[in-house]
Every structure is written in C-alpha cells, then in structure tokens.
Amino acid sequence: MSEEVLVQVKDLKMHFPIRAGLFNRTVGAVKAVDGISFDIMKGETLGLVGESGCGKTTAGRAILHLYRPTGGEVSFKGTDLAKESPEGLRRTRRHMQMIFQDPYASLNPQMRVGEIIGRPLRVHGLVKSAPEEKDRVTELMQQVGLNVSYRDRFPHEFSGGQRQRIGIARALATSPDFIVCDEAISALDVSIQAQIINLLEQLRDELGLTYLFIAHDLSMVRYISTRVGVMYLGKMMELASSDALYEEPRHPYTRALLSAIPIPDPPLERQRQRMLLEGDLPSPANPPKGCRFSTRCPMATDLCRAVEPEFREVATRHWAACHFA
C-alpha cells in the first residue's frame, strides 16, 4: 500500500426523501449515509462492513456518484467529482468501476457475453474497430478465467460464479484504477466464493487495482482487506487496519459484530463468549439521539444518549466513534 491517496471522502451524506400525503410533500429523510469521511490509498483494499440498512451499499454508490450526494465531497485523484461536468464525470468514471452483488440482475439477459464485456470499450471510445474490440474482449475473458469460445452465449447459460466473472471482466474493460465491489460474492456458494476472491486478489496484484470491498461477511472481509471500516446506521463507527480491527476492536459495536460471527471450529465455538446485542437495528429515518448505537450498546451511559461521539483517531491510524474507545 502506498501513501498516495486515490479516493478522498469527506463528510459524505446521502439522504433519501420520504414523501407522503396528497401533495407528495417531503415529510422526512432516510439518512442512509450521514457524514462519513475516509481516504482510500492507492493499491489498498478497503473493506466496508455492517448489517443490512447500515448504508454501506449507498456509500459505495455515492462515492462513484451513481447518486448525487446530499452533502460532502468525494475526490478522485484530487478532482472533486461534484464539480465535474456530466461529460467530465463520464470520462472520470472510466477509471472507477463497480462489480454488483447479484450476477443475475446486473447482466442484460438479451446481450451476448462478448457484447456485455465490449460495451464499455465502445462507450468510452477505447477501441477503434470491431477486430480490436474482439481482441480486447478475448484478453479480458482470459484474464478472468472464462472460456473464450463462450463469447456468443447469453448470461442465462452461465452459473452464478461464471456470471460474476463476466461482471468482473466488464468492470476491467476500461482499465480502471478503482473498483467498488458491492457484495460481489454474497450470492455465491461457499466453494465458488473462494474462486472469485482468489481471482480478485490476483487481478489486484497484476493490474495494481484499488478496491472498496463492501460485504457483510466479516471473515471474508478480513481475508481480503488491508483496512476495514465498520458502519452502523449511516455512520462510520470504526476504521483501522484489518489486523488492528480484528485483534483490538475499540468500538463496542465492532466487538459485538465480531463475537457474533461463528468460527468453523466446534471446540473453540463452545468456549467463546458471545456478546449478544439486544433488539434490532433502529430505523435510519429516525436514528437515536446521541450515539446511534446507544440503544443497543451494553456500555451506554447518559453521555452516550445525549452527545454524539466524534469519529477520532484513538490510536495511530485507528479511528473510532465512541466516548469510551
């Protein structure tokens, strides 16, 4: 990992209006992402974890400006994306791609695999002729381990793992620097997940890619990420190197999350102490006052319920948003 910042996220906010009534008036907002800040270094894999509804997917999309953020700033290689013209943003997007969760829904069922992978090349004017496009598609298919003779097949003829390879080849087509992997392996079977993870790692090392790896599987995130951020109800709770986060978690939510993950080792599992969280995730439309985690936190005090803790550096390159971290 270098010290060069590739993507800088500052106080990013993404609120979705709630409309109701006869005149469709805005009556509130779902604060899906509510002010998160972090840097992504060139060559690193930043993992983003949290439970459903914590805003991790929205954060990934807002970083690519697939949504126009409600507030805050995202800069890519020093350029503020919000200030880009639509044409400029399109050009910048060439360098920022996305791999989606559902390999069934994210591929056009009416397009052949060759067309799906070749489309970004044409959109961005990266190839000048049909034979050139064909060569590049061949190269991409080989890179992700797809049989080149399947170029004229349709997505439904492939298994989930192979479809995810098609999605990866499409993301790689424009030779991006930065790829957001949004739950890219969640829909796959265990034995196939490892295949895709190994492929993503191999591509990262060969092509010098930077990943934002969004997932809810903490074991997989620890495995692939250099640093990990933990989100809860639209806020970043903790951010540290993978090892620091898993060995010395500072935030009680991170500790609870880690203790909830079962380890495939029965004698160890019997000894492990569970830190069970009470209750469910509060609604992001109406987050608790003070610290968002205070309603489920076993350590919460009056201070937590009144004052929202600052996201601060509690140890070198280890940030946490907790009064007691």
Place this chain on the structure above:
Amino acid sequence: MIQAVPPASMEAMETSVSNFAPLEGGLQPEPALLEVRDLTTKFYTVDGVVNALNGISYSVRKGECLAIVGESGSGKTVGVLSILRLIQSPPGKIVGGSISFKGTDLLKLDDNALRDIRGGAISVIFQDPMTSLNPVMRVGAQITENIMAHEALTRRQARDKAIEMLSRVGIPTPAKRVDDYPHQFSGGMRQRVMIAMALSCSPQLIIADEPTTALDVTIQAQIVELVKKLQSELGTAVIWISHDLGVVARLADRVAVMYAGHIVESAPVDELYARPAHPYTIGLLNSLPRLDAKVKTKLQAIGGLPPNLLGELRGCPFAPRCAFATDICRAQNPALLEVTPSHGVACWHDRLTGGRA
C-alpha cells in the same frame, strides 16, 4: 444404511472402544427418533428427470441436533421436506426409501394421519419468515390455528398458549404483539414468531431449513442462541439445514455433508471438523477464511462446478472436481461406509484411512 467395515488398524479399534463408552453413557442404545433409509426423490420436468435425492440414509436421536450441510442444489432441503412429504407433486416424487418416525413409516401414512404429525410431533421453520407467514392474518391467529388443529383446547386457552410461546422466544410485550400482523415485526422477530409456532405443540423434532440465512449476523447469533437454549430446555431434536459451517460448529451434535443428492460424509461435529475425510468436506473447510486467522493463508478454492442433476450420473458425483479421483471414482459411486466408528464417508480414497479402493 451404513455398514460396518473392519477397522483399518488396531489404533482405530482402540478409538472405537473409547469413543463408544462415553457416547452411550453405559445405557442401552436408544432407538433413533427418526430413521431415514435410502430416500430417493426425483423431479419429473419437461427437460427430463432431475435426480435431486439419490438414496440418502441418516438417523436423528432424541434431543440431538443433526446439521445437514451443503451448497445450493445439493438436495439438503429436498431431503428434509421429503420427510413430511412437502415436495410439490408433480413435478416432485418420492420414488423410494423409508422414513421411520418412532417406528411409523411416514411414507405409508394417509394424508390425515400425516397432517396430525405436521406441525404437531414434527414441525418446520422455513428460511424466509416473510413468505412463510400469512401476511393478512394476525400472528396470534396463525399460532392459535396450529395449536387448535393438534390439541383439544378452547380458543381462549390456545391464545394464552400462543402468548406464552411468544414470550418464551423472547418477544417483548407478547400479550400486545400477539395481535400484530407479520409486517409489523422485523426480520429477526418474524423468525422468532416462526419458532414460537413451530414449538407450540411441543414437537419431538424440529426441521429448521436455513432459518438464519436471511438474517444479519447479530440477529443470527440471537436466533442460534435461542434455538440452543430451547432445545436444551425442551429436549427437542433438531435437523438444522445450513450452508454456513460456522453456525453448524456452534450448534450441531452431528453433521451430514451433502453433495449432488448424496450424503458424502457424516460424523460427530468435532470429528468432522478435526478429521474431515471426504475431499469435498476438506475442500469446503479449506475454502473458508477464518475470522481468527492471524496469518493469512491463501484460500484453497474447489475448482469447477457442482454437477447438473438432470439425468443419471456415473461414478462419484464429486470426481470431476476431485484432486484424488481415479478410474474407479469415475466408474462407480462409493457407498457411505463407516471408516471409524460413527464416522461415515462415501469415498474410494478417503483421507482418513487412505481409502478402500
């Protein structure tokens, strides 16, 4: 059924003695609560016959938790839904085998007798609580309906019992929540309602079909602990279907691993994780990253894909993906045999004894 094979060595003989003593606690072995033999289910589709379940045999003892592990399409769900004949027919059909529950063959029961068992002595918790609860019926009414179908109680008594069950599974203010609709509950709470319903007639066996797959990890942990607690309090046997080897490690007493409609390995939980013998089980365990891993070791992915179950398969279904496969593997499917006491493997070259081929 599992046949006994002479132990490969004296060492194995010794383990057999020491293994058996504490297991039975000096008592006579109890007959199994559920005994499934050679169960075979096929689906007759327009594309041909799908061999979803190819003669599986297993047993569940009173109060124990058997986990059935496998990937999508391995037949784990079909295998347990066949127990209650919940396979949609057509296209599905149970074509062979027997399912003995406390001595009665469930496959020979008429529909009325089977209905008494469903939701009574054997109940099911399904994966997705949103689609398995009736959205236009109050949860209390749904639980009460089940209780009144099986027990001679008045509506009032059944309702009180429903409230008691909701309280037992940890739903706050159950007397109020009993009149709520399913959509008024969160995902984890809905699954608790499903569990309350499944427990309402004091079943002897609960079939839990991936009950935590749709839930977040912190909620999953709550549900797993709840099931563990209720199981030890009530002495109910559980068949827990899962693809998550972590959850299984936490919950199960014994594990059966399924692949392509076969049970390929079956062993007590500690034994299976410590000494996996089938190459597929080993592959599965090696393809998982461990949360507590201090040193990063590269994931060993299993190459290739599970076979298509359309049409007859020749040989061992795992052979095309197996590093140890030889000619016999491609020609003949190995039977599930005990290689050490209570550890069954269906492999010509199992990694524990070196194999039988």
